[in-house]
Amino acid sequence: KQEVTQIPAALSVPEGENLVLNCSFTDSAIYNLQWFRQDPGKGLTSLLLIQSSQREQTSGRLNASLDKSSGRSTLYIAASQPGDSATYLCAPKGNYGGSQGNLIFGKGTKLSVKP
Amino acid sequence: DAEITQSPRHKITETGRQVTLACHQTWNHNNMFWYRQDLGHGLRLIHYSYGVHDTNKGEVSDGYSVSRSNTEDLPLTLESAASSQTSVYFCASSESRTGVETQYFGPGTRLLVL
Numbered sequence: 001k002q003e004v005t006q007i008p009a010a011l012s013v014p015e016g017e018n019l020v021l022n023c024s025f026t027d028s029a030i031y032n033l034q035w036f037r038q039d040p041g042k043g044l045t046s047l048l049l050i051q052s053s054q055r056e057q058t059s060g061r062l063n064a065s066l067d068k069s070s071g072r073s074t075l076y077i078a079a080s081q082p083g084d085s086a087t088y089l090c091a092p093k094g095n096y097g098g099s100q101g102n103l104i105f106g107k108g109t110k111l112s113v114k115p
Numbered sequence: 116d117a118e119i120t121q122s123p124r125h126k127i128t129e130t131g132r133q134v135t136l137a138c139h140q141t142w143n144h145n146n147m148f149w150y151r152q153d154l155g156h157g158l159r160l161i162h163y164s165y166g167v168h169d170t171n172k173g174e175v176s177d178g179y180s181v182s183r184s185n186t187e188d189l190p191l192t193l194e195s196a197a198s199s200q201t202s203v204y205f206c207a208s209s210e211s212r213t214g215v216e217t218q219y220f221g222p223g224t225r226l227l228v229l
Contacts, residue, residue, distance in 0.1 A: 031216070032215075032216065034217065034218060036220075042222065042223070043205055043220040043221055043222045043223050044158075044205065044207075044220040045220070046217055046218065046219060046220075049215065049216075049217050051215075089157075089158070091158075091218075093216065098171070102148070102160055102163060102173070103148075103160075103218060105157045105158040105159075106157065107155075107156075107157040108157065
């Protein structure tokens with residue numbers, strides 16, 4: 001059964017810092033991996049999706065990498081801003097049929113960017 | 116713009132009552148999902164559907180049911196609400212025919228069972 005761990009659970013940084021959020025997963029048989037952000041009391045917003053055949057994806061100040069064989073993904077945020085404060089969730093999608101073929105979520109990293 | 120909506124956004128009910136949460140998407144996606152989010156557990160899959168008339172159980176399906184009669188809607192029914200079902204419920208959808216399957220989420224429904 002896939003297990004997803006996100007470290008650290010919480011992170012506080014001053015504005016302008018570059019930062020890395022980590023995600024590890026136990027089963028490398030994944031179809032893709034998606035990164036989301038969640039603001040307090042809101043739904044999830046998709047940030048980036050990396051296919052299993054890709055090594056990285058970029059969107060603006062965000063860059064996500066995937067090392068499927070070692071079961072790791074990182075989300076790099078450049079020049080952080082207070083508006084980046086949110087909880088960030090990673091979710092690999094299993095390359096199986098049935099329930100394990102869906103997204104499995106980590107518990108997230110709560111990011112706070114101080115002005 | 117295409118979107119996914121949930122109603123109601125907040126609901127208070129009593130133990131033993133039947134409750135239905137609505138989910139409607141205008142993306143024309145074939146896949147739809149229901150999750151619950153609880154402190155300490157993260158997001159867990161309740162039920163999912165890969166197309167009209169298709170429904171499947173997820174990780175935490177006991178006490179819940181879904182039916183899919185059209186592409187746009189996947190209502191979630193709590194047959195007899197229990198206090199353990201107090202949670203935030205999220206609906207999501209994705210399209211598998213493109214091979215990308217980005218999943219999009221609704222705003223959530225906060226359910227309190229007294």
